[in-house]
Amino acid sequence: MDEARISRHGSRARLWLAGGWLLIALLAAIFAPLVAPQDPLAQDLMLERLPPFWLDGAEPGYWLGTDSLGRDLLSRLIFGARIAFIVAFAAALAACLVGSTLGLIAGYFGGWADRIISRIVDVWMAFPPVLFAILLVAVLGTGLSSVIIAIAVIDWTRFCRVIRAETMGQSRMDYVENARIAGYGRIGIMLREVLPNVVPSIVALLSLEMGIAVIVEAILSFVNLSISTDDPTWGGIIAEGRLSIHQAWWVLVFPLVTLILTVLSFSQFGEGLRARFDPVLR
């Protein structure tokens, strides 16, 4: 009883902490022009490599310091969050839609549908994901939509696998057989009986996938394959920070911390939501 209360407490704290960070980041992204203290693109060679506010030589208004071109780091991170969130939501949703649908079909109908879909997934997963993404973006051309498409094309398999396995487990339950005896159609049973029982997994995966999408986007922009170099992206800032690590460590460290916090929050938020959603765990 006590243990259950503690774990319940833990999951609630996790949900709130992760959700809180994501909310702050999301609001900052949406209201970036209002929130950002400086123009993220404004260069000023007089202000290059200013340290963050608690170190000697910091300038007020440049809270996290500036990079080697004198651009405000905090403002760049805030504007970078826009790209990160757009990619996270769009790519994860697209991957989820494709992967969950195919996984549900494979798991519920089995037989040929399952064999075909599972083989495609196996082949798909044999490609190294990051190289696959780089290749795709190289083919599609850089730009926001290419990044989103690339991530969705690569990561639908993650949904497909998990949802297929979950669906298979649920389909063997007696309540599915009972529904068949009662005379429900196959597709009706799949959507009305089975799907609600795999939704908690879909939600958890979706949140996890958003975190992964943020990482992939950062990797792509790190290798300069994301969107145009003018727009600040977290991966792009990290790439620049790497070059001046000895002179201005903060340009590398702050975007890394932001990235890690965001990805971690997405996965924890998903787990917390799953615990909330699942009537059996609740």
Place this chain on the structure above:
Amino acid sequence: MNALAKPCLDIRSLSAVLPNGLRVLRSVSLAVEPGEVRALVGESGAGKTMIGKAVLGVLPSSVRIVEGDMLLEGEDLGKLQAKARRTLIGARTALIPQDPLTALNPSRRIGPQMTDRLVRILGWSGEKADARIRQLLDEVQIREPERVLKCYPHELSGGMRQRVLIAAAFAAEPRLIVADEPTTALDVTVQKQILRLIAQLQREHGTAILFVTHDLGVVAKISQKVSVLYAGKVVEEAETAALFAAPQHPYTRALMAATPRYTDPFASLKPVDEAVLAGLASEIAAADQAWRRPHG
């Protein structure tokens, strides 16, 4: 048997095979009269559950029926289109399952789950279905129907869930209920209540039941007729009273001898005699020899 009255369920010489050619049902014939409780008894793997699943049209895809007919109130299930068969089975039969834990959808509340079938399959109005469910919950002696209807399955005990499932099975007034070891997964004390409940509802509603069990004690309490099954073959069929008074087949006698006696709990359990098993094996072999698999 009255020649005019059609049996509720008539299974004629039903055989089913696995992909490897093994016969899991060996020319099974049995009839269940309207309002009658027919027990199907045998050890694990004898094919009791398989017969129930065959009747309800939910055999595993690996099991194939190769011979025989199943008539539900005179309608040949094999001759119907898949959709018409589903509708007929859905309207006239129901299942009381073995494991009440997995037989209810965990993510839906009890109320909608129960009324759904009446509304969607039988086309009842929402209010009518709702009233019907409440009446049935009352019949299965659930005291707080309001609370139970709002519960998720995991919030109820095993016995309560089985009551809900019994209520659901009787709700649509089916002609035939397949009860697949409905008490096996339950506590011994709860078993008795559930059994009494099924017997009571069966009498009141006049529903025929195909009662699958391995427990001869249950057979004696609830059924009018028994089929004893071994390796997918009916080895003996009789009125329940006659069977217990004078079992004809050596296997039936051995089964009865193997039933633990509560009056003498320390007596060692008797396994079925070797000689009886050898006799059964040759009987099955002879039956298989005589049986020519239809359509190759």
